[in-house]
Amino acid sequence: MDRFLILHGWGGSDYPHWQAWLAAELAKDYGIVAFPLIHHPHHPNKKKWMAQFRKWLELCKPTTVICHSLACTIWMALCEEGVDEVERLLLVAPPSRQTDIELLKQFFPHELPRSLQAKEATMVVSTNDPYLKIEEAKAYQEHFGCEMVILENAGHINDKSGYGPWPWVLEWCRR
Secondary structure (H helix, E strand, C coil): CCEEEEECCCCCCCCCCHHHHHHHHHHHCCCEEECCCCCCCCCCCHHHHHHHHHHHHHHHCCCEEEEECHHHHHHHHHHHHCCCCEEEEEEECCCCCCCCCHHHHHHCCCCCCCCCCEEEEEEEEECCCCCCCHHHHHHHHHHHCCEEEEECCCCCCCHHHCCCCCHHHHHHHHC
């Protein structure tokens, strides 16, 4: 049986965000789902977030990890340090490796790990994400050799851009 670990980004992903919806949908199938609130989601600290991610990875021993936004950056940092390989990984709206947002500068710039530590990795990006240009998304894909899904005009792929219920991600998890 799959064990899902859903990791939110800056600000959290509470309802009506697609991650909250996804956690509830997977639980309806009696799935094993962890969707933890990482402490201080509005004021993230890289060292603390990495420690919390490691804790949840150890507790859950997930087969599938689903990251949104800043969680993708933390996943990459954990891969660089060495993290156990998972079966499947979904990176949704990973941010650029650079930022002008003062609160988040501690997370950037960051190196790209050699591997995403997943047997199967998929990245989902948007043509108009304010935090990642499509050219950099394509560079990520080339570097990692992963599958990439490009959504047209989906913003940062969050509830503010219309991604509450998102059937595609549920189907991805169920396959």
